[in-house]
Amino acid sequence: MASTALFFLFAGFAIMCAISMVYHKNPLYSAISLVGVFISLSCIYVMLAAPFIAAVQILIYAGAIMVLVVFVIMLLNLDDQGTKNRLRYLWALGGGLGVVLLVQTLFIFYAVMKAPQQASDQSVSVGKTLSIGQSMYTVYLLPVEIVGVLLLMAIIGAVILARRLSQPQLELVVDQELDRRNETELENEYRVEL
């Protein structure tokens, strides 16, 4: 009984925070509402016997990603832009898509409720860090390596995107480009003479 009450508490908090995230125009309010969603989801992970995922959820999402987002919000120093109207068909599209997804959710809810509940193997060790680490470094070693390469690519990409060329560097790049064009023109002239 207690776990059902806790589930409804955290689920209601998550849904309210999600709605407030979409509702608020100010990005900072949205970010703080999103942190609320992350924390309530982490509590639900604990109820689902996944303490490792719950800890990682707090560390990565609430700790790393949201700090990055809040840094960017502060860095950009956005002013309140006047309300421009989006196109009307976008409202219809969004509302229609939302209704369709909600109907699908209801359908899944009823289908899973009606299905015979499979006797779940409630083994105690599934959510523990030990079992996750063992399967991560034995059976699923290749995906972990691929994720490592992906993170390296993300680091390089972020550095390249955030780079700003200084004036001498910019002139150097432009000069190289002009030289390259001159060379190709000279080559073309040479070919015409031949």
Add this chain to the structure above:
Amino acid sequence: MEPSLASYLALSGVLFTIGTVGVIFKRNALGMFMCIELMLNAVNLTFVAFSRYYGDVVGQLFVFMVMSVAAAEAAVGLGIIIAFFRNRLSIDVDDASILKN
């Protein structure tokens, strides 16, 4: 009595719906980014719920992968938002129309 698998799936579906509607309604690139994070979290909840009810650890392993991809997406996406703001002094997605015409 524990909450059933269906209630976890319903919560996940509702969160995903809110995220999808938010991506379409938000004009702000940062707001859209946060809505995408919400959708990723809804899917993570589905993985963990199934992992619990089938007693399989692979679901939680996949949640870990999704989180890594979300972290990479955050780094690159916020870099793109900053570069866009530098060029147009706005993060309104309606202003990203250089390729139009």
